[in-house]
Amino acid sequence: KASVMDGVKFDYEKEVALEKSRAKRSALDAIREERKKLPVYAVRDKFLQAVHDHQVLVIVGETGSGKTTQIPQYLHEAGYTKHGKMIACTQPRRVAAMSVAARVSQEMGVKLGHEVGYSIRFEDCTSKKTIVKYMTDGMLLREFLAQPELDSYSVVMVDEAHERTLSTDILFGLLKDVARARPDLKLLISSATLDAEKFINFFDHAQKFEIPGRPYPVEIHFTEKAEANYFDAAIVTTLQIHTTQPPGDILLFLTGQEEIETAEEHLKLRVGALGTKIAELIICPIYANLPTEIQAKIFEPTPKGARKVVLATNIAETSLTIDGIKYVIDPGFCKMKSYNPRTGMESLLVTPISKASAMQRAGRSGRTGPGKCFRLYTSYSFQNDMEDNTTPEIQRTNLANVVLTLISLGIEIEKLFQFEFMDPPPLDALKNAVELLCNLGALNGHVKLTKVGRRMAEFPLDPMLSKMIIASEKYKCSDEIISIAAMLSVGGSIFYSPKNKKVHADNARMNFHTGNVGDHIAHLNVYNSWKESNYSRQWCYENYIQVRSMKRAKDIRDQLVGLLERIEIELTSNSNDLDAIKKSITSGFFPNTAKLQKYGTYQMVKRLQTGHIHPSSGLAEVFPRLVLYHELVLTTKEYLRQVTEIKPEWLLEIAPNFYNPKDVEDLSSKKMPRGSGLAGKSAGAGTS
Ligand code: ADP
Ligand code: MG
Numbered sequence: 001k002a003s004v005m006d007g008v009k010f011d012y013e014k015e016v017a018l019e020k021s022r023a024k025r026s027a028l029d030a031i032r033e034e035r036k037k038l039p040v041y042a043v044r045d046k047f048l049q050a051v052h053d054h055q056v057l058v059i060v061g062e063t064g065s066g067k068t069t070q071i072p073q074y075l076h077e078a079g080y081t082k083h084g085k086m087i088a089c090t091q092p093r094r095v096a097a098m099s100v101a102a103r104v105s106q107e108m109g110v111k112l113g114h115e116v117g118y119s120i121r122f123e124d125c126t127s128k129k130t131i132v133k134y135m136t137d138g139m140l141l142r143e144f145l146a147q148p149e150l151d152s153y154s155v156v157m158v159d160e161a162h163e164r165t166l167s168t169d170i171l172f173g174l175l176k177d178v179a180r181a182r183p184d185l186k187l188l189i190s191s192a193t194l195d196a197e198k199f200i201n202f203f204d205h206a207q208k209f210e211i212p213g214r215p216y217p218v219e220i221h222f223t224e225k226a227e228a229n230y231f232d233a234a235i236v237t238t239l240q241i242h243t244t245q246p247p248g249d250i251l252l253f254l255t256g257q258e259e260i261e262t263a264e265e266h267l268k269l270r271v272g273a274l275g276t277k278i279a280e281l282i283i284c285p286i287y288a289n290l291p292t293e294i295q296a297k298i299f300e301p302t303p304k305g306a307r308k309v310v311l312a313t314n315i316a317e318t319s320l321t322i323d324g325i326k327y328v329i330d331p332g333f334c335k336m337k338s339y340n341p342r343t344g345m346e347s348l349l350v351t352p353i354s355k356a357s358a359m360q361r362a363g364r365s366g367r368t369g370p371g372k373c374f375r376l377y378t379s380y381s382f383q384n385d386m387e388d389n390t391t392p393e394i395q396r397t398n399l400a401n402v403v404l405t406l407i408s409l410g411i412e413i414e415k416l417f418q419f420e421f422m423d424p425p426p427l428d429a430l431k432n433a434v435e436l437l438c439n440l441g442a443l444n445g446h447v448k449l450t451k452v453g454r455r456m457a458e459f460p461l462d463p464m465l466s467k468m469i470i471a472s473e474k475y476k477c478s479d480e481i482i483s484i485a486a487m488l489s490v491g492g493s494i495f496y497s498p499k500n501k502k503v504h505a506d507n508a509r510m511n512f513h514t515g516n517v518g519d520h521i522a523h524l525n526v527y528n529s530w531k532e533s534n535y536s537r538q539w540c541y542e543n544y545i546q547v548r549s550m551k552r553a554k555d556i557r558d559q560l561v562g563l564l565e566r567i568e569i570e571l572t573s574n575s576n577d578l579d580a581i582k583k584s585i586t587s588g589f590f591p592n593t594a595k596l597q598k599y600g601t602y603q604m605v606k607r608l609q610t611g612h613i614h615p616s617s618g619l620a621e622v623f624p625r626l627v628l629y630h631e632l633v634l635t636t637k638e639y640l641r642q643v644t645e646i647k648p649e650w651l652l653e654i655a656p657n658f659y660n661p662k663d664v665e666d667l668s669s670k671k672m673p674r675g676s677g678l679a680g681k682s683a684g685a686g687t688s
Pocket of ligand 2: 064067068069159318319
């Protein structure tokens with residue numbers, strides 16, 4: 001029978017492919033339209049002209065105006081990636097680099113990691129094809145080690161310059177030099193604040209470029225009285241907005257991962273208790289260690305009838321723009337590093353934010369329409385207790401890592417003290433850094449880089465961790481040491497402890513501490529057991545271990561294996577000799593030791609400072625007489641975190657120039673210090 005279809009070939013696969021490309025094209029069209037609505041689009045040509053005319057531009061524009069996502073694309077379209085050169089755009093935060101790269105690859109219709117990629121510590125998502133590269137400022141700093149004039153780049157954009165991270169500040173100094181040496185290199189400094197004069201004055205012949213665009217008005221509410229507990233107040237305010245205010249998403253600023261997770265838990269419970277009459281509340285956390293799939297969730301449009309609440313760290317202050325936010329809750333705090341150059345103590349403290357930060361936070365609510373900002377502090381407090389601006393990180397941090405990098409770049413010690421800093425660090429902080437590097441053997445008596453120092457600089461780690469790894473060659477335990485280094489570099493917590501299963505979780509955790517081996521070896525035990533389980537997810541659940549932290553540890557470890565190879569240290573295992581492993585750790589961390597005084601108080605051996613073993617440590621109730629700690633943090637008290645018991649004679653053996661017998665003589669006697677009241681308990685846990 002003849003059919004109308006005769007002679008009509010229907011190529012199903014071809015049709016599907018066509019349909020797919022049509023869908024892709026229309027998605028791209030939609031994105032193209034979106035891009036045209038951004039404030040920066042209105043000045044695209046003017047901007048390209050300015051880049052053409054000037055070597056250094058300081059770009060100022062409100063958050064969300066399109067600086068980060070659009071400018072690199074404009075430059076690419078204008079031909080700055082011809083001749084195989086790349087455009088670099090630095091971000092102070094890992095999450096921002098990843099998220100923005102993902103967005104831009106989508107806008108350009110290419111696969112992430114191909115033309116558009118990102119590079120963050122321990123993760124390189126770029127390829128030979130990459131022409132637009134988002135990266136953390138720290139990674140660009142490390143690239144100077146391989147290419148001092150950044151030859152592979154035609155444009156370097158230092159984004160979020162107002163954040164003034166340590167790496168950004170160092171980059172300023174180095175880039176100023178490179179710009180002089182390479183007239184063809186374009187340098188863009190972009191900032192969300194209007195305070196651009198400082199940047200313009202710092203660079204030679206810099207030109208200001210403003211992106212016009214005014215945000216909507218924001219209604220600001222202060223509390224009448226100071227809140228006793230900002231966290232509780234934040235939860236209550238979120239629920240009040242959700243139940244009484246017109247539609248619009250909420251952005252709540254919290255100080256860190258733990259706080260965000262707790263808030264998520266509380267909100268779920270409280271909303272659940274309110275029953276089904278109220279609208280759905282979609283809770284979206286965002287912080288540095290959140291896996292990428294979940295990060296993307298914050299950008300998904302909120303379904304009709306529901307409300308989204310984004311629980312964010314400072315990252316949402318300027319780095320990430322989330323559309324649809326109408327309400328901002330600002331408790332007025334952030335977690336901030338500080339460093340006392342006199343005592344050498346570094347602390348991570350929940351600190352009041354600056355007025356500038358508070359303004360930025362409020363501004364997040366007025367991007368797409370009028371907004372409201374609820375400040376959980378009084379207007380008096382805003383006026384009188386808050387600093388105008390956040391102190392640049394360079395003035396409140398330990399500089400050992402940066403000094404090692406700069407010296408590796410060939411900057412002589414005299415030059416280092418004359419380095420062009422936008423705001424110089426305290427002289428004592430520089431001196432301490434040099435002294436620590438000398439003690440670690442990275443610098444010799446003439447303050448020149450040693451072989452050890454050169455090898456240490458290969459690692460994107462803190463010098464003490466790098467030194468611990470280098471020392472593992474001598475103690476033949478590099479295999480164990482890099483597992484420990486990886487676990488300590490994960491950034492998030494390894495263990496978790498749900499409230500309703502606290503006892504089980506604590507028991508599971510203590511299993512890894514059998515024999516009071518200390519927290520470092522416990523971390524190793526966790527890693528090795530997980531490995532034995534063939535990296536099993538189930539094993540993690542059963543042992544109350546965070547799957548994603550372990551995955552990250554494995555990634556980091558893989559990279560460290562590669563770096564070991566590069567500096568020709570063999571991977572050797574010495575798992576039965578815990579003392580060898582501990583000595584290797586001591587070789588890096590010997591400056592961080594403390595001895596038991598009384599009532600569980602520890603006195604730093606070389607600093608006028610006391611502290612307590614952190615309750616999460618396996619040794620928290622063991623009270624060893626002499627311990628080494630990974631870090632000293634100041635929260636409610638001074639706490640030693642990641643603690644291992646060491647023997648006094650190791651200090652004299654490993655760091656004879658740092659310790660003298662007097663420092664540890666009271667520890668050699670069998671008797672406990674009088675008045676400790678803990679002798680019985682501690683004797684059982686003594687060195688064996
Ligand atoms: P700026 O750098 O000036 O603050 P951006 O370029 O970051 O501005 O943002 C421009 C627009 O792109 C904003 O509307 C923002 O919401 C959107 N955007 C940025 N990143 C993403 C993402 N990962 N997913 C979806 N939209 C994004
Ligand atoms: Mg930006």
